[in-house]
Amino acid sequence: MTLINLAGVNKHFGDYHALRDIDLNIHQGEFFSLLGPSGCGKTTLLRVIAGFEDPDSGSLHIDGRGMAGVGPNLRPTNMVFQSYAIFPHLSVAENVGFGLRRSAMSKPDKARAVGEALEMVGLGGYGNRAANALSGGQRQRVALARALILKPKVLLLDEPLSALDKKIREQMQVELMKLQREVGITFILVTHDQEEALVMSDRIAVMFEGGIGQLDDPETLYRRPATERVAGFIGMMNFLRGQVTSTGAEIEVEVEGLGRCRVPAEQAPGGVSAGAVSVGIRPETLSLLFEGERTDRMEVAGRVDEVVYYGDMTYYDVAVDGIEKPLTLSMKNLIGRPVLDVGMPTRVAWDERSLVLLGR
């Protein structure tokens, strides 16, 4: 069920076209992410939904209601700001209860609601602390509690995890997901970190330069990116040059170094026409064949160009005859498995089913 509908939304800042004809539907109860590099317009879009920016054209409906002329204080949305915006002159409890000031609840009811909200974010008992004496992670939870206590239809999160240390960030990602399932409302997250988006979201809108490049669930985005840009932004991708020789339910493509391949049309999610095309292969779909190893799959010969050790994985760059750039592939560091040196000759196993034909 659609909760938020944006149609033809445009926004300019002076000469700068920040949002270009955005059409978007966000469903009730989903964890939705706006993902993209800096300057792509994702934060602007979030602020349009929140009511801090007015679109120059187009419409926004939340739960069937038009939001034109409705200020941020009257919308069924609440926001967690990138800087958390915790009121430094108030205590934690006063911060969390701030939005209840105008409600008709009695004082004891308000106090109870604040207590419950703090419990929900894991800060039970912190009510009397001074807000400006908290750590970054704690402030973020206060910001969450403060927004959720008002039971909004939509929770908007503006890069909430970017200021946190890596370990805490990963912890919070899981906690946010659990929180969203528990509370059951729609979450809209803005982030530039594609891993974060993949981990937490039900659906992701990848944005570039004010427009939406692709809108899909994480798995589809990862395995079937529509364009080179999306493919390159999410995860690592090898790009090979190819020539499409015939299209239809099955596509014939001549790939540099790999020869002639036949792939079903789903492996060209953006659609292709005859002629030059970019062929993507994810590193984890390629395997290094060690001395004496055999495989049913296709193989090509090459030489190790670069070795990068990551602890649980090792990434290899392998220069293959006929392919312009070295192929990057990853191998799990299993016990007993050797790590090759730079310069050693080797073979790479690959599968037609892992090819993705990309539009421009």
Place this chain on the structure above:
Amino acid sequence: MRGLRFYAIAYLVFLYAPIALLPLFAFNDADIIAFPLSGGTTRWFAELTQSASLLDAARNSLIIAATTAVLSTVLGVCAARAATMADWPLKRPMMGLIMLPLVLPEIIVAVSLLVLAVQVFGLGLSNTTIIAAHTLICMPFSIAVLNGAFQNLDPALEEAALDLGETRLSAFRLVLLPLVMPGIVSSLLISFTISLDEFIIAFFLSGANPTMPVYIWGLLRFPGQLPVVMALGTILVALSIVLLTIAEIMRRRGLKRAGLRDRGGFL
């Protein structure tokens, strides 16, 4: 570097030396201001309390200073809020005009207002003209202090308040005002002090009732009155120092409340 520290101390002594003379000679039992000292007395202070015209001048100055402080701070809050939180066409020239009195010699301000009030509009001179002029010159100082206070605020704080249901006005009252309150208090105290001490404009625009500095100026003609002036000066300087210490304590407390680092001074 020890040489530099010595210089710094010497500099401070040079700054304070003249002021230190005030209490020294205010309690000195002599008619002229010169060394050697001749014993203590409080008769100069006693003379102060008996002067009706002095008390009138003092009351005048206080009324003018208090009114100026309030007006200057209110206008200053408007200008500082606008300047730190928004941009509009012609912003820089407009702010430039408002801040201009900082770099104009006061005599120019005094003279031009005198001409306008008296020669053009035929208005009489009174406390009101002085209040108007003092507010004009205090406004830039208020704005300088309040700019700092507003700039230290996270702009997201106001947006958060709006997001949580407040209107612009109530967001200002509940979130911004408490956080800039130390700046407001500083602005009030600074404007008050400036107005209290200001001479040239008051001299040009005084009506029948002189302000304190104008009154002192009158006293300076009479050599016999010099010790009394020292006594008066001692009180005024002590008062200024107390007010400013309070302003500084408030400023520091404000910074602590907002959880910010102290970068020194009103700047």
Place this chain on the structure above:
Amino acid sequence: MARAALTAGGKRGLILVSPPFLYALLLLAVPLATILLFSFWTQDYLDIDTRFTIANYVEAFGDPLYMQLLRRSLLIAGAVTLVTVVLAFPIAYFVSFHVAPARKSLWLFLITIPFWTSYLIRVFLWKVILGYNGVLNSSLLGVGLIDEPLSVILYNANAVVITLAHAFAPFAILPIFVALEKIDRSLLEASMDLGETRVTTFLRVTLPLAMPGVVAAVLIVFIPTIGDYVTPRLVGGPDGLMIANMIQTQFLKLNNAPMGATLAILAMLSVTAVSLVFIWLNRRWLRGPK
């Protein structure tokens, strides 16, 4: 530079800034325009002749008295500025580089307090100090350093310079301090790492980067000093009078408002001209932005 478009936030800002702006327009811009107008009129006792004329300006440039007064005012203001800024720089440097951060605001507070006390009283104190029977002379006589009281220290231009330098000291310290604080300390470390000594680092890195603060300090002292009235009156004697005293005389004693206005305009113009020359010279010398 492109003009900002008027956004919703900008409109709110414009509305909010209009009370103070209109206030400044009415009480500053309009009066200034008025005295400009007056400088082109003439006054005979109490009647103002509003026919446009440049007679006042002719008289001002022609009469050696006015020009001498203006020149003296510029020189005194220049001397005050030089003394004040040169003396202020080491203090600003000291507080910025040799005082622990926790103590900096205390030092600044101590430095600025004298500035907030009554200007009139402070000038008067210098009169008392420098006088024939004053504090300085009586202590020097008492200690035996001199046989007769010095008369060269009061009622002349020297006294004016000393008094004003004292009064405006904190004005000069603060802008220099702010500029010095902004200097990234790692720049100095990089300079020494590249082979410079502490002295040459100061000359090649610190001083140029502090220049905007020095320029600000120069202007903040020079401009108000020209128009000072009280100090020349109290300690200047006949040789130490400055242009503001003459302006006052024209207005309040001679009933010649147009002439007073003319002198005021000339004073403002010369100040602006000197300031602009100074800023331009600085820009050329530094070749840097701002």
